[in-house]
Amino acid sequence: MKMDEWTIMPGTDLASAQRLAAMLNQPFAGLKGSGGEGPWALSAEDGAIRCCLTIEKGREQFCAKTGAALSEYMVTEREPALLRAIIHKKLGIKPDSVEADVMISEAIGLLDGEPESEGQTVGRGRSRRIRKWGQSFAAYLKDKAVLHLEGFIRFRLKDYEAEVREAAETAVEERLMERQYQEFVTLLQAMVEWQEVRVPAVHLLHSGGHAFRLLDDKMRPLDREAETFAVLPATPGGSVDEQEEESLLVSKLLAASPRHLYIHTREPEAQVIRTLLGIFGDRAALCPDMPT
Numbered sequence: 086m087k088m089d090e091w092t093i094m095p096g097t098d099l100a101s102a103q104r105l106a107a108m109l110n111q112p113f114a115g116l117k118g119s120g121g122e123g124p125w126a127l128s129a130e131d132g133a134i135r136c137c138l139t140i141e142k143g144r145e146q147f148c149a150k151t152g153a154a155l156s157e158y159m160v161t162e163r164e165p166a167l168l169r170a171i172i173h174k175k176l177g178i179k180p181d182s183v184e185a186d187v188m189i190s191e192a193i194g195l196l197d198g199e200p201e202s203e204g205q206t207v208g209r210g211r212s213r214r215i216r217k218w219g220q221s222f223a224a225y226l227k228d229k230a231v232l233h234l235e236g237f238i239r240f241r242l243k244d245y246e247a248e249v250r251e252a253a254e255t256a257v258e259e260r261l262m263e264r265q266y267q268e269f270v271t272l273l274q275a276m277v278e279w280q281e282v283r284v285p286a287v288h289l290l291h292s293g294g295h296a297f298r299l300l301d302d303k304m305r306p307l308d309r310e311a312e313t314f315a316v317l318p319a320t321p322g323g324s325v326d327e328q329e330e331e332s333l334l335v336s337k338l339l340a341a342s343p344r345h346l347y348i349h350t351r352e353p354e355a356q357v358i359r360t361l362l363g364i365f366g367d368r369a370a371l372c373p374d375m376p377t
Contacts, residue, residue, distance in 0.1 A: 089144065091226060093125075093134040093155075096235035102127055105158050105234075106134050112150040145227065152223030156215045159238060164249060168192050171253040176260070184260075192256040196249065218245055273335060273364045280342045287343040290375065291350035291358065295330055299337060304376060307341060331357050335364065344368065349375050 093109070095102040110123025124136045140147055168189045169180050178185045197208030221242060225232060238245065286302035299307040334357065338346065346369040350358055353371050362369050 088137060088139045089147075090230055091136045091151075092231045094231070094233045095132065095134065096233065099132065101162055102132055102134065104162065105155075108154045108158050109134060109136075109151060112154060113147075145223075148223040148226040149219070151226055152221070153215060153219035155222045155232075155234070156217075156219035159218065159234075159245075160211060160214055163238070164193070164196075165189050167246070167249050168253050168256075171250060172257060175254065175257045188253075188256045188260055191259070192249075192252040195252040195255055214245070214248075218242060270360065270363045273339070274366065276339060277342075277365055277368065280339070282344045283342040285343070286345040286347060287338060287341050288347045288349060288376070289334075289338070289361070291348065291352065291355070292375070293352060297334060299341070300376075307337070331360055335361070338365070345370070347372050349373075351375070 093105075095105050097105075106125050106127040109125040113123045113125075124138050125134050126136070127134050136151075138147075169185055172178055172185055172188050172192075173180045178188070194208070196210050196214070198210035199208050222232070222237075225237065225241070284301060284307075287307060288300040288302075288304060290298040290300065292298075301307050338361070346361070346365045348358060348361060348369060349372045351373065352358065358371075362371070
């Protein structure tokens, strides 16, 4: 009976290679060795992980399990490292910083998607990736005895790297937008601080969605334009541009420069409401009632 031999070259540091060897052995515990350590052994000389077995039946299943273990290692170990490198290159963020960790978590969340069922913490995208790329590894191992892991991922799994890169770039874009938003809010906070108070109070009536009215401290329209401020201009697709909405509303409130801003809304978590609370700080107060 011919003996099957495979060699996997991890192309990584010793600690990662040890973790990979353990993951490769996990599906085959007890298959070889009196200690039940499994058939894969890490060589201290060249860092290769080797397996030498005589498989009478189930060779295809062996390759499938090995491919799944390689794919899980790739998603668990290599994916965060790849994301970290991309994010560092795009934003110059220190690879070991908390901000980098947060962005990596966000990118992985984009890749994983929603959990497959209630109570699970891992999204269905993760199991899809492990299953899909595991099949690629298994198909290769059925015909080849040596696998250079880094080269295989780089040259044969280009779709995988493209998917990871897209998630990283999306996380970067979202973080840049968040930075711009925070800079916008900080600038307007400063304007509110140094502006002279012009009116005692302004009541902002938010009846939902993009419908707003501005009233003075005596509950009268703040100006003539306030009567027509119920609906903002819509885009050709029928939706209101959120940045235009915030900009118009903030401009009116900055021009009024109230000592107190009373926000009457049943949607306190709306983006525009949270922006106003951030800008006006202690001057702003949420009011759940809607005056008539």
